[in-house]
Amino acid sequence: MIGFLIFPEFQLLDAAGPISVFEIARRHTPNAPRVINVAAKAGAVRSSSGTEMLARSLRSASSVTTLFVAGGEGIEAAARCNTTISFIQRLARRGVRMASVCSGAYLLAEAGVLDGRCATTHWSCTRDFIGRYPKVRLEPDQIFTRDGGVWTSAGITAGIDLALAMIAEDHGEEISQATARQLVLYHRRSGGQSQFSSLLELKTPNGRFGSLLSWVRENLDASLTVEALAERAGLSSRHFVRSFIAETGSTPTKAVERLRVEVARERVQSSGETIERVARTTGFRDPERMRRAFIRAFGQPPQSVRRSARIARAPEDRV
Secondary structure (H helix, E strand, C coil), X not given: CEEEECCCCECHHHHHHHHHHHHHHHHHCCCCCCEEEECCCCEEEEXXXXXXXXXXXHHHHHHCCEEEECCCCCHHHHHCCHHHHHHHHHHHHCCCEEEEEHHHHHHHHHCCCCCCCEECCCHHHHHHHHHHCCCCEECCCCCEEEECCEEEECCCCHHHHHHHHHHHHHHCHHHHHHHHHHCCCCCCCCCCCCCHHHHHHHHCCCCCCHHHHHHHHHCCXXXXXXXXXXXXXXXXXXXXXXXXXXXXXXXXXHHHHHXXXXXXXXXXXXXXXXXXXXXXXXXXXXXXXXXXXXHHHHCCCHHHHHXXXXXXXXXXXXX
């Protein structure tokens, strides 16, 4: 049985998304686990959207073998609830598999479950999370992570990817793919894939380095070394890197790669340019270097991205 831990002002999709994955999986295999919601106080629990979900008491989790922890606006109050934290710690000692969605990682960290482990959470929480929980090895640019029996995912919809990955591990890739198709998902994003929200944030920046990043996006084929960017920003390289990370949550090198890979993806999908030309004009120079960047960002190489785009366009082309 899978338990979903919710609390007042939780994010509805953090729970409803993965719950729907396990619901659909049961249509394809009777071995998929059933799901229950639990909360420190049983009854109707109000989400941040105003929609309520019914939850059982924490005592109902005696047969739970996997615990999902939702995130949301109420995470601060939930982290101060001794009953909730003690419950997580008790299940962890029992060897229950743990998972968090979005800021639900805060509750696992508060309970000490993430100490010494790799984890992720919503990209916007990066600086705050690192400051609060230095014992956690945060991977801020991952869709989801797994470290032993502890799984953590990025913001909101990433919980669906994590749940599908669990289905694949527990019941096989065929069941996971059938579940994804039923949910009208193209495919499950890999755990190593970048959080797309951070790409979007860099594409339309408003902070201190907004104008610099806008210039970078228009000059991707230039030499965009840290030294060149620092000079353009009017800062020493060391001060520039430190300030850039504090402002964006990313290193300058990673930010440049993200912008390059996003523009390259758009051109791979929508144009007939050769992969070699796209790599050259977006600053990757070497197609192999671009291929590795695509796999890090999208979980698949440029050729697969182009093929998928063509398949998706095929019905339109026949009209």
